Amino acid sequence: MSSKTIPRRAVFCVSDHTGVTVEALARSILSRFEGVDWVYLVRSFVDTDAKASTVADEIVRIGGRLDDRPIVFTTLINKNLEKYVDTADALVLNTFSAFLPPLSKELGSLPSRDIGSFHGMADSKGYQLRLDAVDFTLSTDDGVNVHHYDRANVVVIGVSRCGKTPTCLYLAMHYGVRAANYPLTEEDLVSPRLPAALENHIDKLYGLTIDPVRLHQIRQQRRPDSPYASLDRCRSDIERADRLFRTIGMTPTDTTATSVEEISARIVKSMKLGDRPKV
């Protein structure tokens, strides 16, 4: 191993709104560059001269403490606000500047400068659909209310602590998908047949699996040194669940090194749940 220290470098994500999108973009792009320890600093709701000026000061101050000048990603459309940020010694990348000119040309119209153009999104139909999906997912978490499966878009199945709940919540919140989840318990796994609650919903099932050693670590945190958390029990649970998946001709997704975002995107793709209304 090299003893060379990895340089720390600040990444400011500056937005006149939540900053969620610009941060995701910055992380996605910078993940392509190795050998730098990126320190992310999100500055949201930067919508006045005073706030923009404060952020510019921070860029100078915090940037100066790290190993190199900061990288700044902004979504500021207001040129006056952008000016403050531009004064700092940093590489400033403006998301809108890159894309608005070709879009304006294509559409033959100028973009709105209204920083509030996203504010009404809580009113939209797609937004309500997402909140209703979160309600549905919570009400059917962990195998309860199986009689609601008629209304589910997908029923995620797998052994306890393999990642079903966070995946379903992400599916609901991000995609507006009504995602129920059903834990394959020891009783369910004594025979390699589908539990009765799932029999009528085979088209909606999506299986998750996980490495037994990782499962053991996760269960240990939950119930240390319990039979439930033992490596033997984890191995046997996974083995029997995998046998059940094979019996019904399903290839489960392994969640061991796959994020909730990625599992969700795979489920949406393979179950054809995309292209639905959304904010």
Added chain:
Amino acid sequence: MSSKTIPRRAVFCVSDHTGVTVEALARSILSRFEGVDWVYLVRSFVDTDAKASTVADEIVRIGGRLDDRPIVFTTLINKNLEKYVDTADALVLNTFSAFLPPLSKELGSLPSRDIGSFHGMADSKGYQLRLDAVDFTLSTDDGVNVHHYDRANVVVIGVSRCGKTPTCLYLAMHYGVRAANYPLTEEDLVSPRLPAALENHIDKLYGLTIDPVRLHQIRQQRRPDSPYASLDRCRSDIERADRLFRTIGMTPTDTTATSVEEISARIVKSMKLGDRPKV
């Protein structure tokens, strides 16, 4: 009202990964252009020649059915895959092309072409922190396990159905914030004093409120024509909650026309919960 039809136009979001980021970026940018009915189509995991070629065909086929040629946002870093998309008659905007050249120059290094560079993110410490936060939030939803508030980063308070649960789940999933929520029930609101469970946690409290008419609509969906859903009851709940907020010197955030993403970003900002480790 104008009787002019709003033109429908396809927006393809093409990614070799989940497509979540490129879609958010496209929506954020296109929300600035009014008078177009954007039809979003996300194409994720486009990581082979065959898949890129299929997407190019779709762009031509679906684009041809709508009112104008499609807009395509891509995050493809692989030039071979990008080539397929470029053949279609569409405005193609590549997120990486816009930002990689200035970054390469600044950093003095070339970006990795490994499309799998995000795949390990489920292993990171920040990712585990987010999953643990989701567990915490679920275990303290709706005022249960108040004895866990010592471990909470924030306790969101407000009347039933004002948006506490989805906000807390978003805080947990996106920011890794341990967010509990406590419903202000009729019993809690008989006196304008803090409920006993909250007394020791006043620094962690964040209040939400909502327009009574909107609350009435939401509660009607949940329990139609119940006393709980009546407009009178909604008005009285909100009035008394607002009085409680005033008593403790708190200005609640109005969730009526504010999205969960925006409320969460405001909470993170005002409670100084940002700049935490994250994937």
